[in-house]
Amino acid sequence: NAGVTQTPKFQVLKTGQSMTLQCAQDMNHNSMYWYRQDPGMGLRLIYYSASEGTTDKGEVPNGYNVSRLNKREFSLRLESAAPSQTSVYFCASSERSGTSYNEQFFGPGTRLTVL
Amino acid sequence: GDSVTQMEGPVTLSEEAFLTINCTYTATGYPSLFWYVQYPGEGLQLLLKATKADDKGSNKGFEATYRKETTSFHLEKGSVQVSDSAVYFCALSGGGTASKLTFGTGTRLQVTL
Numbered sequence: 001n002a003g004v005t006q007t008p009k010f011q012v013l014k015t016g017q018s019m020t021l022q023c024a025q026d027m028n029h030n031s032m033y034w035y036r037q038d039p040g041m042g043l044r045l046i047y048y049s050a051s052e053g054t055t056d057k058g059e060v061p062n063g064y065n066v067s068r069l070n071k072r073e074f075s076l077r078l079e080s081a082a083p084s085q086t087s088v089y090f091c092a093s094s095e096r097s098g099t100s101y102n103e104q105f106f107g108p109g110t111r112l113t114v115l
Numbered sequence: 116g117d118s119v120t121q122m123e124g125p126v127t128l129s130e131e132a133f134l135t136i137n138c139t140y141t142a143t144g145y146p147s148l149f150w151y152v153q154y155p156g157e158g159l160q161l162l163l164k165a166t167k168a169d170d171k172g173s174n175k176g177f178e179a180t181y182r183k184e185t186t187s188f189h190l191e192k193g194s195v196q197v198s199d200s201a202v203y204f205c206a207l208s209g210g211g212t213a214s215k216l217t218f219g220t221g222t223r224l225q226v227t228l
Contacts, residue, residue, distance in 0.1 A: 004158075031214065042119075042204060042220040043159075058215070090158055094214060102147070102214030106158035 001026050004107035006091050012113045013081045021076040021110050023091030031094045032074035033058075033104065034066060036087040043090065049074055081114045088112070117142045121205050121219035128195055128226050136190040136222045138179075138205035146207040148172075148181050148188040149216070153202045162190075162203070195226045 004025045013019055025032065030051045035043040045058030049068040063085060065077045074093075078085060088111050092104040122137040140148065147166045151159040163172030168183035177192045188205060205219040 033215070040220055042218040043216075044218075045215060048215060092159075102208055103149070103161050103164065104214075104216055106151075106160070108158045 003027065004091055004093055004105050006089075006107040006110050008110060009108065010111050012115065013078075014115050015082060017081050018077070018079050019081065019112075020078075021089055021091075021112075022073070023075065023107060024073045025091075025093040025105070026072065027093060027105065028071070029093040029095050029105075030071070031102075032068065033092040033094075034064075034074070034076045035090045035092065036060065036085075037090060037109075038087050046076065046089075081112075083114045086112060086114045117146065117207060117209050117217040119205050119207055119217055119219035121203075121222050123222070124202075125223040125225055128224070130197055130226055130228055131194045132226075134190070134192040134195045134199075134224065136203055136205075136224070138188045138190065138219060140186050140188065140205075140207050142186075142207055142209055142217075144209060146209045148179070149206045149208070150177070150179055150188070150190050151204040151206060151218075153204065153221070155201070159204065195224070197226045197228060200224055200226045 007022045033048040034046040047066040049055045052071045091107040094102045094104045118141045149164045150162040152162045153159045163174040165172040165181035171180045179190045202221045202223045204221045206216045
């Protein structure tokens with residue numbers, strides 16, 4: 001199993017450009033997540049998808065959109081990139097659970113720089 | 116809302132020293148608690164977890180005990196190695212169908228020979 005894969009690994013954009021970050025998981029997980037990681041801030045949740053066909057905002061959704069394309073894939077789109085979106089982006093997945101225990105599995109990350 | 120507070124880093128230790136990284140949390144209900152580790156250039160990996168009060172999670176020589184009375188989940192290791200150098204994140208999950216995680220800011224550990 002590849003686990004959670006993300007593409008691209010690195011990307012440089014100019015302000016105002018758009019791009020889509022791709023994420024896929026092969027663990028048959030129901031829930032998927034997008035985080036951003038900034039120095040001194042830990043990981044902050046951008047959007048999540050509790051199950052195929054649903055998406056919800058997390059802590060920092062402004063400037064982003066997501067698509068849960070199918071059970072395996074969850075993409076993150078920046079419509080008009082801004083320097084404040086320079087960050088490392090992580091995708092994660094987990095089995096849906098009715099209890100609070102629910103390990104998340106993370107991808108290797110995409111390092112995005114917006115000039 | 117839920118929150119996690121970790122001790123500031125970086126923490127620099129000599130090999131074989133004892134490690135403690137403090138973590139306290141604020142949450143309603145009965146969250147599950149996690150420690151994740153991030154090695155340089157990689158994503159996060161689950162290190163250990165505890166799902167109820169007084170549970171002790173352990174893995175690779177690391178331990179943490181879920182203390183509801185002090186709302187803490189401190190990470191400990193008796194003898195660190197250079198290979199333990201990484202960033203450690205404390206996190207909680209309050210439950211619900213999506214089981215979202217709330218992370219602390221992370222603590223960088225540097226172990227030297």
